[in-house]
Amino acid sequence: MTKHTTSHVRRRNRRFLAAMTAMVALLALPMVGCGDLLEVVDPDIVTPENLEDDLGLTTLRNGAVSNFQQAWSANQAGDNIVVFSGLMTDEWFHSGTFPTRQEVDRRELQVENTTLDGLFFRLQRARADLERGAIRIERAVPDPNADARIPELQAYAGFTYIAFGENFCNGVPFSETLDSILFGDPLTNVEMFNRAVALFDAALAHGAVDSDIANMARVGKGRALLNLDQAGAAATAVAAVPDDFVFYNWHSNTAARARNGIYHLNPEAGRWSVADNLGANGLPFRSAMDPRVPWADVGIGFDSETPLYQFMGYTSREDSYPLATGVEARLIEAEADLQAGGANLVTILNGLRQNFATTGPLLYPENPLTGALADTLDPGSATAREDLLFYERAFWLYGTGHRLGDLRRLIRQYGRGSETVFPTGAYHKSGSYGVDVNIPVPQPEENNPNFQQCLDRNP
DSSP states (O other): OOOOOSOOOOOGGGGGHHHHTOOOOOOOOOOSSGGGGGOOOOOOSSOGGGGSSHHHHHHHHHHHHHHHHHHHTBOSSSOOHHHHHHHTTTSEEEOSOOHHHHHHHHTOOOTTOHHHHHHHHHHHHHHHHHHHHHHHHHHHSSOGGGOTHHHHHHHHHHHHHHHHHHHBOBOEEOOBOSSSOBOOOEEOHHHHHHHHHHHHHHHHHOTTOOHHHHHHHHHHHHHHHHHTTOHHHHHHHHTTSOTTOEEEEOOOSSSGGGSBHHHIIIIITOOEEEOSSTTTTOOOTTTTOOTTSOEEEEEEOTTSSSEEEEETTOOSTTOOEEEEEHHHHHHHHHHHHHHTTOTTHHHHHHHHHHTHHHHHHHHSTTSOOOSOOOOOOOOSSHHHHHHHHHHHHHHHTTTTTOHHHHHHHHHHTTOOOHHHHSOOSBOTTSSBOOOOOSBOOOGGGGGSTTOOSOSBOOO
């Protein structure tokens, strides 16, 4: 049955985009006597004391959400997790010149990779600010159970643990800095997903959670449970999410850190290009001519030699990004059905296809997806049904940061070999693809006395 909602567009984040990247403090230095010249004014833009009133707490909330958006899908000045992880799969191929990005594309990542270093820091900063923000607000307000900012920050924080669990190796440490620095111990991928589930559960149980955050948390919880190989529980988690629900990351042209990072690195800077049948195992993202992955030939990439193909879901720095959707909820239900025998798998997938005229335009509201999707057929065997499901996930969720996690799940939960799902063989800029199936923790984290390196690099 088709489920609908009238609150699929979350617009309130737009209001703080212009302000969230330009907070300025006005400092005054009194000039009464010579001794006053030696007085030092605390230069902090926001001191702990300033965070106790509602304006300060709102500033804390805005900064934390801004940091999440920068780490996830924004940022002209550096890579975000969506583009970085997608480059490691068959979604994108490298059309730039940075050797640190070529390492990602070739699946030969070094812990000294400086691009990885910046990515890891931004994601950790967002995670810490979101968790710390929720705790500080809970401590400061008279009625925490009535403050909607708390479940919002908890839900966003849950997504940061999903990003670490889906993309990074076993053994990521998470340090805490609420009152003092507490160096964290390495967590396994399973422990990261369990932390995500706990945060989503906390958000859903909060008395002030609104419907948008609740549905965002439901999709996030379902996604985490899929990664824990609990497809039935994942389907239960997303059951109430409407088909036409979309929760966006909003982007802005006010500052480099707020701009749509996928648009910037793909057509604007020419560093990423839409792939097609990449490395023997890659899917036909261009040649399938599927309306879920609209693309255009826009010339030559930044390296002056690689063809540049633009993903047309984004055509400006301000375009929004679909973080959590009803489409993903139905795909989660489809996977649960697959694992239960697949009796309704094709019915669920065709329901999504038949509803494309409604849901397609919602995924990229500034550049609505158009066209039609014909029904698919039951391919007959269990393995072929797995292929069908992950094909449908790849096209519905193209460029949204799901693909690396999906390829790892195909290995971990469905028994596929890594060289049967990842691009392999000859690499388009000479040499061959490597064997990495996840992202290592960068070398600077070795300053943490509790951390040496990944516990393992297994999928």
